[in-house]
Amino acid sequence: MRQATRSTLCFLFLYANVAGAEEPSLPPGLGGSEPSLPAGLGVDEPALPAGLDSLPVEIPANDRAASDWKESLPFDFTGYAETRLGTRLQSDATQKSASIGEARLHLGATKSWEGTTASLAGDFLYDPVLDSHSVELESGEGWFDLREANLLFRPTDFSDIKVGRQILTWGTGDLIFINDLFPKDWNSFFIGRDEEYLKAPSDALKIALFHEFANLDIAYTPRFDSDRFIDGRRISYFNQNAGNIVGRNMPVFVDKPSRWFSEDEIALRLYRMINAYETALYYYDGYWKSPNGQDAASGLFTFPALSVYGASIRGPLAGGIGNAELGYYDSGDDSSGNNPLIRNSEWRLLVGYERELLAEFTGSVQYYLERMENHDAYRASLPVGVFARDKNRHVVTVRLTKLLMNQNLTLSLFNFYSPSDEDGYLRPKINYKLDDNWTLETGGNIFFGKRNETFFGQFEDNSNVYVSVRYGF
Amino acid sequence: MKKCILFSALAMFMAQPAFALSVDEIVAKANHTAYYQGADGKAKVQMVITDSQGRERSRNFTILRKDVDDAGDTEQKFYVYFSRPADVNKTAFLVWKQIDKDDDRWLYLPALDLVKRIAASDERTSFVGSHFFYEDVSGRTPSEDTHELIEETDNYYVLKSTPKNLKLVEFAYYKNWIHKSTFIPVKTEFYDAGDKAYRTYEALKVDTINGFPTVTQSKMTDTNIGGFTVMGYSKVNYDIGLPEDIFSERYLRAAPRQYLR
Numbered sequence: 001m002r003q004a005t006r007s008t009l010c011f012l013f014l015y016a017n018v019a020g021a022e023e024p025s026l027p028p029g030l031g032g033s034e035p036s037l038p039a040g041l042g043v044d045e046p047a048l049p050a051g052l053d054s055l056p057v058e059i060p061a062n063d064r065a066a067s068d069w070k071e072s073l074p075f076d077f078t079g080y081a082e083t084r085l086g087t088r089l090q091s092d093a094t095q096k097s098a099s100i101g102e103a104r105l106h107l108g109a110t111k112s113w114e115g116t117t118a119s120l121a122g123d124f125l126y127d128p129v130l131d132s133h134s135v136e137l138e139s140g141e142g143w144f145d146l147r148e149a150n151l152l153f154r155p156t157d158f159s160d161i162k163v164g165r166q167i168l169t170w171g172t173g174d175l176i177f178i179n180d181l182f183p184k185d186w187n188s189f190f191i192g193r194d195e196e197y198l199k200a201p202s203d204a205l206k207i208a209l210f211h212e213f214a215n216l217d218i219a220y221t222p223r224f225d226s227d228r229f230i231d232g233r234r235i236s237y238f239n240q241n242a243g244n245i246v247g248r249n250m251p252v253f254v255d256k257p258s259r260w261f262s263e264d265e266i267a268l269r270l271y272r273m274i275n276a277y278e279t280a281l282y283y284y285d286g287y288w289k290s291p292n293g294q295d296a297a298s299g300l301f302t303f304p305a306l307s308v309y310g311a312s313i314r315g316p317l318a319g320g321i322g323n324a325e326l327g328y329y330d331s332g333d334d335s336s337g338n339n340p341l342i343r344n345s346e347w348r349l350l351v352g353y354e355r356e357l358l359a360e361f362t363g364s365v366q367y368y369l370e371r372m373e374n375h376d377a378y379r380a381s382l383p384v385g386v387f388a389r390d391k392n393r394h395v396v397t398v399r400l401t402k403l404l405m406n407q408n409l410t411l412s413l414f415n416f417y418s419p420s421d422e423d424g425y426l427r428p429k430i431n432y433k434l435d436d437n438w439t440l441e442t443g444g445n446i447f448f449g450k451r452n453e454t455f456f457g458q459f460e461d462n463s464n465v466y467v468s469v470r471y472g473f
Numbered sequence: 474m475k476k477c478i479l480f481s482a483l484a485m486f487m488a489q490p491a492f493a494l495s496v497d498e499i500v501a502k503a504n505h506t507a508y509y510q511g512a513d514g515k516a517k518v519q520m521v522i523t524d525s526q527g528r529e530r531s532r533n534f535t536i537l538r539k540d541v542d543d544a545g546d547t548e549q550k551f552y553v554y555f556s557r558p559a560d561v562n563k564t565a566f567l568v569w570k571q572i573d574k575d576d577d578r579w580l581y582l583p584a585l586d587l588v589k590r591i592a593a594s595d596e597r598t599s600f601v602g603s604h605f606f607y608e609d610v611s612g613r614t615p616s617e618d619t620h621e622l623i624e625e626t627d628n629y630y631v632l633k634s635t636p637k638n639l640k641l642v643e644f645a646y647y648k649n650w651i652h653k654s655t656f657i658p659v660k661t662e663f664y665d666a667g668d669k670a671y672r673t674y675e676a677l678k679v680d681t682i683n684g685f686p687t688v689t690q691s692k693m694t695d696t697n698i699g700g701f702t703v704m705g706y707s708k709v710n711y712d713i714g715l716p717e718d719i720f721s722e723r724y725l726r727a728a729p730r731q732y733l734r
Contacts (some may be wrong), residue, residue: 037652175733406522408530
């Protein structure tokens with residue numbers, strides 16, 4: 001008896017040493033310190049441990065309710081309702097003090113048949129900061145903004161075609177675009193709308209061709225789609241003619257290329273993976289996307305001809321992701337660079353690196369260069385006393401992103417800083433997902449600079465903060 | 474005490490069947506069962522994340538998987554397509570799992586039509602805000618740990634695995650209960666340096682699908698983070714003939730809908 005007890009104790013002692021002290025609870029029917037068999041394993045299944053009897057797991061009631069009505073629809077439906085309020089941090093004589101006061105309802109529907117997908121998405125919105133609410137589908141003005149209306153189909157195994165209104169993006173930059181010459185909405189970006197609204201839709205035909213050697217994207221826009229550019233109506237800017245910052249008092253009037261099939265745009269991307277590296281060559285033929293010229297006779301701002309030739313590479317580098325992108329902007333209407341009313345040709349270069357710095361904390365840096373061609377000709381052409389841009393504009397960006405609380409809270413900071421222009425733009429943001437439907441966000445768009453004439457410096461009086469509440473469904 | 478050790482050694486010796494598997498064989502079979510069954514596979518996943526305060530959040534997604542070399546249990550490709558919650562609807566995530574280097578990861582954000590490359594240096598960070606890490610979803614390379622068989626029961630091989638490089642992970646070691654006839658890892662406990670089990674994986678339900686025993690419900694509890702995540706798998710299918718080009722930028726931008734239903 002004594003012997004048996006001793007043996008048992010010694011066995012337990014040894015076992016405890018090997019297996020560790022923390023043992024899973026004993027389910028009924030099992031003698032060892034081991035987990036019970038899950039349902040479906042073995043013939044003689046042990047009873048489930050207490051607390052696991054309610055399988056399968058109940059999905060939350062609100063989510064289940066949401067899924068019921070959405071799944072009864074014959075198409076995939078999604079959307080959100082949002083209100084976003086913002087104010088300038090300083091008075092701007094040319095603008096209202098509110099920077100944004102928006103109520104927005106985004107609705108999106110997708111329907112797929114065999115080989116074809118139709119997408120429709122649009123936003124109903126009202127913002128009293130604007131005085132006019134009539135709908136302009138092309139520029140996205142007014143109470144309705146059509147974001148997507150397209151058909152995607154696959155005529156052959158090696159091609160995808162998407163035709164209609166669509167958002168198009170390529171290139172490697174983070175909020176810096178060299179070879180992505182698809183339209184941007186700078187107003188949305190600067191007043192603190194969700195980042196997705198930086199991309200404005202294109203009315204285009206996109207043909208994607210796939211081959212083992214390389215893939216080719218062809219994006220054809222039959223009628224030029226400009227940026228939703230800074231025009232003074234929401235964001236004040238530096239006007240060279242006025243020699244000052246202007247806004248609602250002096251909105252930009254443009255003469256925009258708008259003839260179908262002749263004033264068009266084509267953008268090409270030839271790309272392939274080389275090991276883990278994504279490489280691409282780009283070509284664009286069209287127009288400067290924001291007004292970069294002026295007609296001397298009419299005084300209207302113009303979109304001079306532009307061709308771009310570029311290349312990029314992106315891939316793993318030192319535990320993170322590195323990228324480099326280059327583009328040559330050929331300003332065809334002023335190839336010699338001596339017309340002061342048309343922007344000169346330039347080289348653009350971007351080098352970036354991103355990596356995780358700590359758990360749930362990511363950092364990235366980018367260096368960006370705009371190098372003007374024919375800088376001497378440009379300087380010689382300028383009237384006396386007019387601000388002259390440097391030959392090289394250097395910009396450094398830093399992004400820091402920290403995720404907290406099971407990734408429901410995001411703190412982020414993005415800063416543009418130009419040592420050559422001595423100006424910059426800071427975008428702090430806090431985003432909190434209250435639950436599966438509600439999201440709260442607050443952030444700012446802080447411009448700073450020493451001079452009114454530089455790119456970010458001119459927007460200084462537009463610095464703003466905003467808050468938003470969104471319900472997604 | 475001498476007698477005690479002798480007794481135990483004898484007991485352990487006697488417990489070994491004549492055709493005993495080596496530890497590495499057990500680990501390889503468990504790794505295969507957990508991540509490599511069939512040449513490819515598909516599942517719809519419903520994830521419910523319960524935080525330390527009992528609040529629930531859900532993630533619904535479809536996951537497609539293909540083995541690059543089915544015989545070798547090495548590189549794999551994963552495509553994850555989210556449907557819920559609304560803010561991630563149609564977001565797609567692509568992983569090329571590598572063995573001796575960092576995985577390649579891409580994220581597609583549909584509203585921006587943006588294909589974003591993601592740094593994948595740390596495999597032990599939360600997958601979409603859940604208690605599962607990326608590594609739990611795509612598999613931890615067996616050669617990263619040293620494995621020892623510490624116990625064998627009627628149902629389980631109980632293994633203790635110690636990382637070769639402690640700096641890369643947050644745990645000191647983990648224990649794995651591997652079901653003997655199916656090689657399904659039924660339970661995994663991660664221990665800190667103080668021998669405290671703070672993180673527990675449990676297979677809650679197993680179904681045999683296309684002949685493969687498959688975990689169709691699993692749970693990860695993490696007392697450091699607080700709370701737990703339950704993943705339920707439905708519409709599981711193996712050997713569906715997924716073409717490898719599904720796992721490319723083309724299908725990030727144009728979802729492979731016929732395989733996602």
